[in-house]
Amino acid sequence: MxxxxxxxxxxxxxxxxxxxxxxxxxxxxxxxxxxxxxxxxxxxxxxxxxxxxxxxxxxxxxxxxxxxxxxxxxxxxxxxxxxxxxxxxxxxxxxxxxxxxxxxxxxxxxxxxxxxxxxxxxxxxxxxxxxxxxxxxxxxxxxxxxxxxxxxxxxxFSTIYAYNRESFPAAAPSKIEDFFDLKRFPGRRGLRRSPLVNLEFALLADGVPAAEVYAVLDTPAGKARAFRKLDSIKDQVLWWDTGAQPVQMLADHEVVMATSFNGRIFHEAVVERQPFVIVWDGQVLDxxxxxxxxxxxxxxxxxxxxxxxxxxxxxxxxxxxxxxxxxxxxxxxxxxxxxxxxxxxxxHMPTNPANMGRVLVNDWHWWRDHHDEMTERFSAWLLR
Amino acid sequence: MLSNPRVRAGALTLPLIAFLGVTFIAPLGAMLWRSVHEPLVADALPQTLALLEAWDGLAAPPEALYRTAAGEFQQLQASRALGGVATRVNRVQGGSRSIIMRTARELRGTAPASWREAMIAAHPAWGEAAIWGAIRRAGERYTIRHYLNALDLKQDIQGRIVAQPQEQRIYLKLLGNTLAASAAITLICLALGYPLAYLIANAKPPWPNLLLLAVLLPFWSSLLVRSMSWIVMLQKEGVVNDLLVALGLVAEDGRLIMVYNMIGTMVTMTQLLLPFLILPLCAVMHGIPPLHLRAAASLGANPRQAFLHVYWPQTLPGVAAGSLLVFILAIGYYIAPALVGGRTGQFISNLIAYHMQYSLNWGLAAALNFVLLVCVLVILVAYNRLVGIERLRFD
The missing domain is CATH 3.40.190.10 (Periplasmic binding protein-like II)
Known part of the structure; x- marks a missing residue:
């Protein structure tokens, strides 16, 4: 395919x-x-x-x-x-x-x-x-x-979110908080159908400092908090599974913003000349x-x-x-x-200090410990 | 003995039996075996597990246990085998992997007076019963743990079977969703496929061949392409919505949401699976002489009665075969629901794929598989009661 x-x-x-x-x-x-x-x-x-x-x-x-x-x-x-x-x-x-x-x-x-x-x-x-x-x-x-x-x-590489410039002719999103702000930036969002990165984005947008995200996620209250934040946009989310989907959704105006990998968006924006813009704030570096x-x-x-x-x-x-x-x-x-x-x-590089204003380094140790239970919990959450 | 013609004729089926054995029974058996047999931890930590067997799970673990566990951890780490052990203990209790790996790293090359203190210093979890219980559970060579997990259950530290925490229960619900969605897809296929099959079986040439071609042509193209085409058709800026807006039936800002939800899954899977219903049905309908309906009419039956009492019962074997095929195929689909299904479009196979490809928890994948297999068998038995399996016709 x-x-x-x-x-x-x-x-x-x-x-x-x-x-x-x-x-x-x-x-x-x-x-x-x-x-x-x-x-x-x-x-x-x-x-x-x-x-x-x-x-x-x-x-x-x-x-x-x-x-x-x-x-x-x-x-x-x-x-x-x-x-x-x-x-x-x-x-x-x-x-x-x-x-x-x-x-x-x-x-x-x-x-x-x-x-x-x-x-x-x-x-x-x-x-x-x-x-x-x-x-x-x-x-x-x-x-x-x-x-x-x-x-x-x-x-x-980094997971960021990007928006379609055509969707926001006036004020455009610029922070991770904006991804969760349906009032100022209405429209559907594309997110990966996986707990990875989504839980981190949710906590960052909920005001948790990048350095504390995994410590907060380690507590039952922190996990609940992340899911609560995702709840706030749940019925406005389209879920993607493969890397080609979010850019397709953005191009089709199915969503106004979507998480993706910075390389994908670069390719679409620079080589394919799509009106996509990366928001580096809150990027998850991997x-x-x-x-x-x-x-x-x-x-x-x-x-x-x-x-x-x-x-x-x-x-x-x-x-x-x-x-x-x-x-x-x-x-x-x-x-x-x-x-x-x-x-x-x-x-365009994720490690450029200009793009690293607020950056979260993916803690794969944490994910290795909790990926299975988080996937089960995330799947159950999706169905609710 | 070979002079007996029946034995000789029977011998002709040997290649088939061998083929079935190699391609069907052996993999199925291996899968089942994997779901209950997990020797890795048992083989890796024999002495620790023997000591754990003697420990009641309540009192503080003895120093000998700490020393033995530390020794075996260090040995395993040296031979790059500790990662696999830690991953399996982690499946029993999330978080165990890094406890074990970190402890082994910090103990490397040390010989402390008290192993208990050294291990608790490396990670405080060693002072509590939970991690030891998880190691004991992961060390069971034969285990029902994957089946418990597949049914949203688990064993607590004393070995009692308890429900998973509310927010982590997923498999039963997903199984129910999968069965319900598959049943609905089967019914839609039947409603669409039955008249079409009738048309193909009874139209004048050249129509039957043309109609059959129309059914088969999409059938020969890639499943993924067809799924993606439905996105093009159904999405917000898609063909159907454009048409509705152009016709003035739908306002520009009121475009319908028809994909990335259950509607999308239903439409796509119905189209993907329709040929599997039409083909057997066609074959059966072909064999019903048109005379029967005429005879019924001449005996005073109105068209409804003639259909219900004469035609429909004769097509039942085809209906049964076709809908069974569609239903069983639908249960196992996962790429199409993943592409067009959105939030609610996950099938149980999506999580089986996750455990096969990402978590590498093949035991759990096998157990989920087996639960699905049992569902299919139950449905087959029910079909046998209702229709009679010997009446199924796929030709």
Whole structure:
């Protein structure tokens, strides 16, 4: 299902009217795509091939252009990309069955940590990762607390909410409180059908300082408070499950604002020229890393790829295409302009201090402890 | 023995039996086994669990228990096996994972005089009974805990079965919703599909083939595409609403909400499942000679009577087969309800998928699966009583 491809999205939006145009667009775009894929590097192919699993959509396309193509060019090892929706289920199934066909996987940080603890991922010594150009060791170059025993490379991304500018010609929302303010900003909202991030947003909007959110959530009264806050907008919420849905809802005016990932909204606003605006206030910052699936028969090549991806220039290269900031200080200094549009990427980065006025760092330890009970409780709450 | 022709004929079914065994019975059996058998914690903490067995759950745990548990935690941590253990204890009691992981981290390489004090210093929870009870419960090699969880129940620290806290009860309600929505979808399919099937079975050529093609064409396209198309049709700025506004039937600011709610789920799933009802029904109707209705009319029956007493009873096997198919397929759907169902559109399969893909609690997923399977079996038995399973016809 590739709702992600832009020609199809347009089709959804304009239905019959746009059908012909979209078809023409797809036909016209096809040779361009083919031409881009033919751009192979000079290193002779070794016949080896690695399977890398990522999140699909514009993000995976950006990764391919930013570093996987370059890896093939440098080493001659082919990279085959596959999509998944996160989580460790397939990794665990492959490891338990002893038939690993995924080599490298782009995981959320919590999953890297869990997979590492449970032996589903190969161990990676931080000191193996390449140093910064000025010689700073990787362990000093990573942001504090942002590397695990199994991950390499790594990005920060954030969950924010965005609104459709056309919905608010006069005063526009600017704070997390505005998301919950139906009086000043009437209209439906899009939220992810999951307790993740929603509980944090609710508490932030209810006046809990970012530093205390998880401490409050840890108490029964705090959980009740978060759900009470969500109650106040409950019948004005459309719930989304996949990343393509909230941007679709915004484009269709089904909702006036929706939570999403900052990269998705950037892509829609800057590349697709949709009138979407990100509200950075109250952003929930999270991270992800590449990791190697334990027991892969292509371990040496997979390690080579992981080390390649952890090089400063490759970590920064993603920012030519996508606004997810690298996890290493030295790579952050290299953040580029957007290749396709020439837009300066720094203002779009979640780690830009201008966007970090009120930021909550996702406490995955808390979520690992409480995800199951919160999911049960959230599902029960939805049905009430 | 092989000279016996009946045995030889029977031997021809062996590949089928083997196929069923490999593709149906074995996975089902493995699933059931997983829902009651969870050896990981029992294998990982044998000595701790033996000591816990002797402990009554009321008095303060003895020092030996602390020392043994600390030792086994450290060993497991060294071999990267503690994470799996902690995750399973966490399923019995939320919050246990970080208690165990943090304690193991802080005890690494230490040899304190009092393990009890060291562990309580690492995390105060070790001074209370709850965490020990959770470890004991997670250490049961054979367990009914997943079934209790699937029925919104749990065992307290003394082993009594009690209800889950009110705000966490979800599975029974979701199961009820799933069954009710599936039944409603089946009825709508029947109401729409019956006349259409009649038309296909009785129209003059070339209409039957054309109508059948119209039924099958969407059937051959992707389920996801069809679900998404309904969003295009039904959403606030969608085709149907645009049409209604253009016709002046609905005001611009009064556009109807037809998707991301139960209406959306009903419409989409009805369209997705309709062919499964029409096809068996068509086959059965095809076999009913038109003479029967004419005979009924010639004997003085009015059309209503002729339908009720002559036609309808003969189509019953097709009705039963088709609606059973639709109902059972509907129970298991989850992508379509997730896309168009909105807040109330979750089916029990959505949570099964969550436990398969994200929480990795395959035991609970299997237990939920089994509960669903039991529901289907109960319905099959009921059908057998009402219609007679031997009268079902799918051809």
């Amino acid at each position: 590739s709702l992600r491809t832009d020609s199809q999205r347009h089709w959804l939006r304009r239905t019959a009217k746009g059908l012909t145009a979209a078809t023409l667009l797809a036909v016209a775009a096809a040779p361009l795509g083919a031409a881009a894929e033919e751009h192979q590097g000079p290193a002779p192919l070794t016949g080896e091939s690695l399977t890398v699993v990522s999140w699909g959509g514009p993000y995976a396309k950006a990764q391919k252009r930013a570093f996987f193509d370059a890896f093939t060019a440098e080493t001659g090892i082919r990279v085959r990309m596959d999509d998944f929706f996160g989580g460790l289920a397939q990794v665990r199934a492959q490891v338990e069955a002893g038939s690993v066909h995924w080599d490298l996987i782009d995981l959320e940080f919590a999953d890297v940590a869990q997979g590492c603890e449970e032996g589903l991922l190969e161990l990676v010594d931080i000191d193996e990762l390449p140093p910064a150009p000025d010689g700073t060791l990787a362990r000093d170059d990573y942001f504090e607390g942002s590397f695990s025993d199994c991950g390499g490379a790594g990005i920060f 991270s992800g890393q590449f990791a190697i699936v334990a027991g892969t028969p292509r371990l040496a090549a997979a390690r080579k790829l992981l080390l390649f991806l952890s090089r400063i220039e490759n970590m920064a290269a993603l920012t030519r295409y996508f606004p997810y900031s690298p996890m290493r200080h030295s790579a952050t200094k290299l953040i580029y302009t957007h290749l396709e549009t020439g837009v300066d990427m720094w203002p």
